Amino acid sequence: MDAEVIVVGGGPTGLMLACELRLAGVDVLVVERRGARVSAEARAGGMHARTMEVLDQRGMLEPFLAAGRPMQGAHFSALPLDLSGFATRYPYLLMLLQTKIELLLEERALELGVRLRRPVEVVGLRQDEAGVDVELDGGGWLRGEYVVGCDGGRSRVRKLAGVGFPGTGATLTALLGDVELAEPPAEPIFQERHDHGTIGVLSFEPGWFRVITTEYDRVAGRDEPVTLETLREACVKIAGTDFGMRRPRWLSRFGDAARQAERYRVGRVLLAGDAAHVHFPAGGQGLNLGVQDAVNLGWKLAATVRGWAPEGLLDSYHAERHPVGARVLHNTRAQSALSRPDAQTTALREVVGGLVGVEAVNDLLGGMVTALDVRYPMADGHRGAGDHPLIGVRMPDVDLLPLDGGAPERAFALLRAGRGVLLDLGALDGVHDGWADRVDLVRARCPARTWAIPGVGRVPAPGAVLIRPDGHIAWAARAQGDGDVRAALNAWFGVPAGVLTG
Ligand SMILES: Cc1cc2nc3c(=O)[nH]c(=O)nc-3n(C[C@H](O)[C@H](O)[C@H](O)COP(=O)(O)OP(=O)(O)OC[C@H]3O[C@@H](n4cnc5c(N)ncnc54)[C@H](O)[C@@H]3O)c2cc1C
Structure with missing residues (x-):
């Protein structure tokens, strides 16, 4: 094997994914076609709140904030949205060119020990039960246990893997x-x-x-x-x-062509970022969507490579991220339609423009464009989820007072290492150390009585939550004895190490 995971494409998605995999100890090789970044070709011009949050969760946001410029520039089809009321530390758009974002991600990837080969173009691919081979343009093959195509909208990996890319063609x-x-x-x-x-x-x-x-x-x-x-x-x-x-x-x-890969996984080949979805860049969502694909996929693929992934974990990447991508295609189609220069659209814009002034509409569209309201459909019972309103949503960055007397901490700081976190806010009973190699147990007090969750509203602070490495809540309890945390731990983090070794 040349690497445990080969990532094809060193754009924002590939670099973020490589960081996530490396953080989890996976040996990653990124192969990138471009010899050097072309600094004038900066497509995206900004980052939304949820992207800043996921970078913050990993303790890597500071250089991005230092290089960018906050701006109240979020919009829906050029109708301004007000993000100031959103419960996030970053209720704005960070103006920062894509080339700078890629440079900072690449620096971080190299610091973490990601191997990057450029200029190398992937031109062929074949997979078997044990791994995937990719053919390089200059001749020769590389073999990895898994290959992820992060190679942009015209993805060679997607085509070679035979994945359909249905959607709608350009109209403008x-x-x-x-x-x-x-x-x-x-x-x-x-x-x-x-x-x-x-x-x-x-x-x-x-x-x-x-x-x-x-x-x-x-x-x-x-x-x-x-x-x-x-x-x-x-x-x-x-x-x-x-x-x-x-x-x-x-x-x-x-x-404004809008297309999406039919499947995000074919055996040992996965797709992320523009390789999995393309759409009109209305509202500046594409780069964000790709970085968030990477954060959803990274820990699941790492768990699979490390051998502790429970059944179906890797497939949950498609199940969770395909609907999120489809929603972006949908809202960007709506945004481009809403800009058409005819009298009927002008009338429609005036109606929608009035509606955007209604707080609930502003919040709905703002949650969608920033991806702060993304909620994964986990409450299906078989992953031990239960019915708590926090299940599936992103963990808010609440302040915490650790019970061991340590300094006050923000919830995001608990996710720096990219591991799961079982946060006991007073309602956890029993001992759950069978997962200590994958999940950190943190006992703390949360001064906030309610948590404000975009798309859900105010929820009474829970007594305990299980947070996945990507920052989404997999299980929550209101009070002692509520729900089955062991079932949730088993469902998301596999068989406890004690059982594995003993
Ligand atoms: C005009 C415009 C404005 C935009 N504005 C915004 C915005 O404001 N906000 C936002 O979030 N998004 C925006 N986007 C979208 C954003 O640019 C993309 O969504 C983003 O670049 C996707 O990142 P990616 O890493 O998935 O793919 P890419 O950035 O396309 O990276 C793919 C990488 O793979 C490499 N590659 C390709 N084929 C191969 C191969 N066969 N072998 C090896 N390497 C290969 C490429 O060289 C490239 O480096 C905009 C897009 C456009 C066109």
Whole structure:
């Protein structure tokens, strides 16, 4: 074996996954086609709250916060959303270019001991019962126990694994230019809808702007070149001005095709990030979705490689993340439809614009776009879940007072090592040390009487919770004697080590 896990693609998803696997002690090799990061090609321009939270859980958020700029820029089809009331430490959008995000993730991966080979392109793949071989463009093969395709929307791994990618084709043409503007708009986030399409101008860094045009009356051919002239023409056609644009750093084109892999797992091959789903970048969700796929998959794949994964754990990756991806495809389709430049859509926008002003609607859309409201369907009994309202939601970052007299701590700090956490807030009885090699038992007091959970509301603070390494609550008890924590531990963390060895 050349590695326990081979990750194909060193974009945000592949790098985050490699960090998660390495944290769990897995030997990971990332193979990346690009020789070096092309610093001008920064697609995503920001991170949402849940992505900041998952980085915070691992103690790796600080450099991202230091490099980025908080902004109240969340929106649904350019209708502004107010995140200030959300129960998170990060109720904003962090403006940070994708190239910088990748650089910081790569630094962290290398620190953790991830091996990165570049430039290497994967061109072939075959799997058997014991592993997967990937063929490299320069000749030769690499073998891993598992291979994860994090190789973007045109994923070679997905195609080689024979996974279908159904969905809807493009209905519009969007052009993007990172340019200097002699006469920029006054607003830092400028968005307008006109008869021929929409235009957005964002000020990212001093000296240059990102201009995005969307034309609803044509679908560009795949090989049609993008030049400063085509962007200028689109701006003039839509908004009547080109803002004095010049000196492009990067020009690109994209559409609103929305497609999703039928299966996220085929035997020993898995898919994550854009390799598993592509959609219109409305609301800036793609990179976030990929990083969160990686955090869901990482510990499950590590448990499988280490040999303690309970039955079905790896398949729960598809079961949990496919619906989350489908929801993003759905909401981005709705967002692109809501921007169409016809009279009927204008009327619809006015109605929806009014609704967004209603707190409950703002919270629903905000929870969706930030992914703070993601709740995995765990309450199916067979994983010992029970019926507590916290089951499946993300653990909120509540303050805790450890019972051993240690310093006050935030809940996220308990997840630094990427292990499970059984948090006893006074209701746990019995001894549960059979899982000590995978789960930390923490006894603490929580001063908050209720926990605010996006998408659920206020829930009385529980007496105990079992938190998975990805930060989602797998089991919760109201009071002593409530529920069966051993069943939940068995269901998510496998057979206790004592039983295994004894
Ligand atoms: C214009 C635009 C704006 C966007 N804005 C946002 C935003 O604001 N917020 C947001 O969250 N998302 C945004 N996105 C989406 C975001 O860029 C993607 O969702 C994100 O890059 C996905 O990350 P990934 O790692 O899954 O795939 P990618 O970033 O595509 O990375 C895949 C990697 O795999 C490598 N690779 C490909 N094939 C092979 C192979 N055969 N062998 C080896 N390596 C290979 C590639 O070189 C690449 O490095 C935007 C996208 C666009 C187009």
